[in-house]
Amino acid sequence: MNRQQSLTVALLRHAVLLAGAVIMLAPFVWMISTSLKPPNEIFSTDLSLLPRKWFALENYGKAFTKVPLLRYLLNGVIVTAGIFAAQLLVSLPCAYAMAKLRFRGREVMFTLVLVGLMIPAQVPAIPRYVMLYQVGLLDSYAALILPFVVSAFGIFLMRQFFRTVPDDLVHAARLDGCGEFEILWRIMLPLAFPAMVAFAIISVVAHWNDFFWPLVVVQTGDLATPPLGTLFFRNEEAGSDFGPLMAGTVVITAPLVLLFLGAQRRFIEGMTLTGMKG
Amino acid sequence: MGAITISGLGKSFGTVEVLKDVSLDIADGEFLTLLGPSGCGKSTLLRIIAGLERQTAGSIAIDGRAIDGLPAKARNIAMVFQSYALYPHLTAARNIALPLTMRRMTPWQRLPLVGSLLPGTRGLRAAIGRDVAGVAAALDIAHLLDRKPGQLSGGQKQRVALARAMVRQPAAFLLDEPLSNLDAKLRVQMRAELTDLHRRLATTMIYVTHDQAEAMTMSDRVAVLMGGDLLQVGPPRRIYDDPETLQVAEFVGSPKINVLPGRMGRPGLVDCLGARLPLGVPGGPDVALRVAVRPEALVLARPDAADCLRGRVRHIENLGSDCMVHADVEGAADPVVVRLDPEAGGRLARGTPIALEIPPHRALVFDAEGKRLRPDAATARLRRAGA
Numbered sequence: 001m002n003r004q005q006s007l008t009v010a011l012l013r014h015a016v017l018l019a020g021a022v023i024m025l026a027p028f029v030w031m032i033s034t035s036l037k038p039p040n041e042i043f044s045t046d047l048s049l050l051p052r053k054w055f056a057l058e059n060y061g062k063a064f065t066k067v068p069l070l071r072y073l074l075n076g077v078i079v080t081a082g083i084f085a086a087q088l089l090v091s092l093p094c095a096y097a098m099a100k101l102r103f104r105g106r107e108v109m110f111t112l113v114l115v116g117l118m119i120p121a122q123v124p125a126i127p128r129y130v131m132l133y134q135v136g137l138l139d140s141y142a143a144l145i146l147p148f149v150v151s152a153f154g155i156f157l158m159r160q161f162f163r164t165v166p167d168d169l170v171h172a173a174r175l176d177g178c179g180e181f182e183i184l185w186r187i188m189l190p191l192a193f194p195a196m197v198a199f200a201i202i203s204v205v206a207h208w209n210d211f212f213w214p215l216v217v218v219q220t221g222d223l224a225t226p227p228l229g230t231l232f233f234r235n236e237e238a239g240s241d242f243g244p245l246m247a248g249t250v251v252i253t254a255p256l257v258l259l260f261l262g263a264q265r266r267f268i269e270g271m272t273l274t275g276m277k278g
Numbered sequence: 279m280g281a282i283t284i285s286g287l288g289k290s291f292g293t294v295e296v297l298k299d300v301s302l303d304i305a306d307g308e309f310l311t312l313l314g315p316s317g318c319g320k321s322t323l324l325r326i327i328a329g330l331e332r333q334t335a336g337s338i339a340i341d342g343r344a345i346d347g348l349p350a351k352a353r354n355i356a357m358v359f360q361s362y363a364l365y366p367h368l369t370a371a372r373n374i375a376l377p378l379t380m381r382r383m384t385p386w387q388r389l390p391l392v393g394s395l396l397p398g399t400r401g402l403r404a405a406i407g408r409d410v411a412g413v414a415a416a417l418d419i420a421h422l423l424d425r426k427p428g429q430l431s432g433g434q435k436q437r438v439a440l441a442r443a444m445v446r447q448p449a450a451f452l453l454d455e456p457l458s459n460l461d462a463k464l465r466v467q468m469r470a471e472l473t474d475l476h477r478r479l480a481t482t483m484i485y486v487t488h489d490q491a492e493a494m495t496m497s498d499r500v501a502v503l504m505g506g507d508l509l510q511v512g513p514p515r516r517i518y519d520d521p522e523t524l525q526v527a528e529f530v531g532s533p534k535i536n537v538l539p540g541r542m543g544r545p546g547l548v549d550c551l552g553a554r555l556p557l558g559v560p561g562g563p564d565v566a567l568r569v570a571v572r573p574e575a576l577v578l579a580r581p582d583a584a585d586c587l588r589g590r591v592r593h594i595e596n597l598g599s600d601c602m603v604h605a606d607v608e609g610a611a612d613p614v615v616v617r618l619d620p621e622a623g624g625r626l627a628r629g630t631p632i633a634l635e636i637p638p639h640r641a642l643v644f645d646a647e648g649k650r651l652r653p654d655a656a657t658a659r660l661r662r663a664g665a
């Protein structure tokens with residue numbers, strides 16, 4: 001009786017999870033499936049995941065030749081890597097100071113970080129645009145990178161992690177002759193590696209997928225990031241050629257999925273933030 | 279080399295005064311123990327000496343040179359932390375090497391990859407390696423050098439932390455409750471090893487503990503710190519036998535010293551629960567006093583003897599080597615504890631009436647505020663009053 005009951009519960013649970021997974025994955029599966037089909041099959045009424053006639057080469061070929069897809073990918077890499085590197089450079093020292101140093105105004109600063117965390121990117125978009133216009137940086141990599149250099153989230157995440165590092169460790173390092181920079185570099189950074197990986201994934205995913213800001217500041221196609229690139233794609237193809245479009249989106253999404261799969265363990269470690277004990 | 283002078287040191291966190299006007303002279307090569315209950319400011323005092331925290335008043339000097347403005351790394355003082363504070367991502371060898379790496383190598387030489395291409399780096403690294411091996415051998419941890427702290431037991435971590443402090447040959451060691459995380463047996467063993475180490479190094483050590491057994495067994499001198507006040511400084515024996523205040527008398531010694539209510543009787547006599555003690559302490563008639571007697575100082579008297587404390591046995595603890603007898607004494611709030619040899623203790627049972635004699639020279643008399651009253655002070659004051 002009891003065992004039967006628990007079996008039913010387990011089955012139910014798995015059924016719910018399975019349904020969730022199907023709902024989440026279906027669009028992706030459909031995207032991949034569409035990217036493999038010829039145009040006449042895409043709009044046919046009978047549902048089929050696998051194409052009757054394989055059209056992958058044509059679709060992917062077209063995706064890479066009609067628009068500079070590789071260029072978009074490269075732009076994506078430059079922008080996301082640039083943003084993340086700059087974010088680390090700013091948020092690590094900042095988070096360390098807020099976690100481990102005592103100075104006046106520290107609490108106020110942290111409150112400001114929390115406030116910054118709650119402001120959506122769209123709110124300061126217009127002033128940022130005007131500022132970039134005034135310094136003549138619109139339509140450049142700088143326009144894509146600079147607004148994100150200071151990440152309230154990065155500072156917050158790293159500060160929370162640094163706080164779990166015992167004070168005695170910092171004290172010991174000071175007595176051993178380390179300056180603040182060396183404490184950060186030699187002690188805090190290696191310990192905070194899981195948190196950094198989590199931050200990396202969140203930052204890279206957000207800026208790789210960002211559509212809004214590149215749309216605002218980029219005019220020339222040469223600087224388009226991957227999501228903006230798909231827009232150009234649609235404009236050029238008059239929005240009807242879904243096979244190559246889907247092929248393009250598969251290529252754009254793939255790096256993120258691979259990145260996540262590669263760093264999954266670290267990511268979960270970082271997000272649960274168990275920190276250090278003793 | 280490592281004489282430390284602390285004068286008028288004070289520390290407040292906001293409105294909370296953690297250290298109050300602490301003054302202390304520590305001789306070069308001395309083993310001084312800071313003894314006090316948890317939260318009395320011991321760690322704060324050590325951190326100030328080390329330069330990790332700024333005092334709000336007073337000054338510290340090493341060998342006569344004030345070090346108040348110096349950052350921690352310029353003070354040439356090493357510290358062993360209660361939590362060991364080993365760097366978890368580095369092997370024991372690299373933990374021990376870090377103080378030398380930071381001191382002997384330039385920032386360029388310390389850089390990964392680039393550093394090893396610079397002239398002199400290889401030689402320096404080799405020398406550091408030899409020094410690390412040297413201390414590791416002295417502390418018997420040579421076989422642990424490749425392990426990370428997570429793979430070490432408490433006692434082994436302790437030794438690695440000691441090695442890291444020793445390797446740069448500092449002017450003084452600060453040890454903050456280094457044994458409190460070890461199990462009882464290892465603690466006793468490490469006590470002896472630390473004393474031995476101090477003898478070999480002959481370097482000043484300031485040792486913090488709340489464990490009076492450690493303080494009594496290891497130190498040249500003990501400084502008792504309570505509530506931020508330095509109550510008494512002296513050799514362990516004197517702290518135990520000749521405490522300045524009731525607080526010190528009660529904190530030092532296990533089982534705790536017996537404190538009995540007393541009263542000035544006829545001039546020169548102290549009445550204490552039926553016992554009359556010719557102590558000659560100062561004070562007018564009928565002034566309330568407190569008489570403190572160590573458990574081993576009380577003497578079991580014949581039941582019919584005069585001038586004795588009287589009571590009944592409440593509880594007997596036979597420890598094998600000696601026997602602690604707890605007795606309810608008429609007029610005393612807490613049971614009085616007497617240490618007897620097991621043979622004498624064995625003749626008693628629960629409920630047996632007993633009489634206890636206080637040998638006058640073993641009784642410590644304190645005034646109502648807990649300040650020690652001494653006979654000689656009394657005569658001095660009487661003489662002054664008479665003049």
Ligand SMILES: Nc1ncnc2c1ncn2[C@@H]1O[C@H](COP(=O)(O)OP(=O)(O)O)[C@@H](O)[C@H]1O
Pocket residue numbers: 291296314315316317318319320321322323
């Ligand atoms: N950074 C700090 N801020 C505020 N209070 C502190 C700080 N450090 C220590 N204290 C307080 O100072 C007192 C003494 O602490 P500590 O020196 O650690 O005591 P001990 O080492 O003797 O147990 C404690 O009451 C503690 O709460």
Ligand SMILES: [Mg+2]
Pocket residue numbers: 317320321322454455
């Ligand atoms: Mg402490």
